[in-house]
Amino acid sequence: xxxxxxxxxxxxxxxxxxxxxxxxxxxxxxxxxxxxxxxxxxxxxxxxxxxxxxxxxxxxxxxxxxxxxxxxxxxxxxxxxxxxxxxxxxxxxxxxxxxxxxxxxxxxxxxxxxxxxxxxxxxxxxxxxxxxxxxxxxxxxxxxxxxxxxxxxxxxxxxxxxxxxxxxxxxxxxxxxxxxxxxxxxxxxxxxxxxxxxxxxxx
Ligand SMILES: Cc1cc2nc3c(=O)[nH]c(=O)nc-3n(C[C@H](O)[C@H](O)[C@H](O)COP(=O)(O)O)c2cc1C
Numbered sequence: 539x540x541x542x543x544x545x546x547x548x549x550x551x552x553x554x555x556x557x558x559x560x561x562x563x564x565x566x567x568x569x570x571x572x573x574x575x576x577x578x579x580x581x582x583x584x585x586x587x588x589x590x591x592x593x594x595x596x597x598x599x600x601x602x603x604x605x606x607x608x609x610x611x612x613x614x615x616x617x618x619x620x621x622x623x624x625x626x627x628x629x630x631x632x633x634x635x636x637x638x639x640x641x642x643x644x645x646x647x648x649x650x651x652x653x654x655x656x657x658x659x660x661x662x663x664x665x666x667x668x669x670x671x672x673x674x675x676x677x678x679x680x681x682x683x684x685x686x687x688x689x690x691x692x693x694x695x696x697x698x699x700x701x702x703x704x705x706x707x708x709x710x711x712x713x714x715x716x717x718x719x720x721x722x723x724x725x726x727x728x729x730x731x732x733x734x735x736x737x738x739x740x741x
Pocket of ligand 1: 633637678718
């Protein structure tokens with residue numbers, strides 16, 4: 539049975555565009571995979587705590603040396619990692635905040651940066667340890683970040699490609715929905731929905 543992890547990151551609740559679009563994809567995809575198990579995490583409503591010094595100490599030391607604070611840090615973090623590793627694919631709904639991803643998604647991803655578990659590194663570089671998985675990122679933006687745009691640079695897609703690549707997940711797809719505030723919102727939404735419906739049949 540296929541397992542999918544669906545994650546939303548917007549703080550805007552019911553008004554969120556990225557949330558609506560990720561749900562449109564999931565609903566369409568489910569028709570082709572009725573047997574799939576879908577796990578859902580709403581980082582906008584239920585943010586995960588930041589990693590801290592106890593977490594960093596814990597992941598770099600053997601369990602038998604862990605203090606109660608280090609054990610507590612891993613008790614929060616380990617289920618996030620186990621959930622992430624337990625699925626075959628990921629669907630993210632991500633608004634652009636300050637040219638990049640929301641802080642709550644960054645906080646979540648930091649829990650997954652586990653040496654010897656999601657990646658290994660040496661002088662030759664970073665090698666991902668998570669194989670056979672794929673990710674779809676649906677991003678919503680107020681402006682337009684296509685090449686030559688006056689709005690600035692897109693720090694979402696390059697960052698997400700890099701961190702998922704470092705985990706070993708190179709099979710990534712982006713549906714970047716531009717112009718939702720400063721442009722033709724209706725046109726962007728119609729195009730995004732059409733693309734998501736098409737993708738659902740093949741992804
Ligand atoms: C705090 C904040 C920061 C934002 N920063 C940007 C930005 O840097 N670039 C941009 O194009 N839009 C920016 N926007 C607009 C959002 O990306 C846009 O409204 C998007 O549709 C939000 O997605 P959501 O409806 O799923 O929350 C920002 C919005 C907020 C609330």
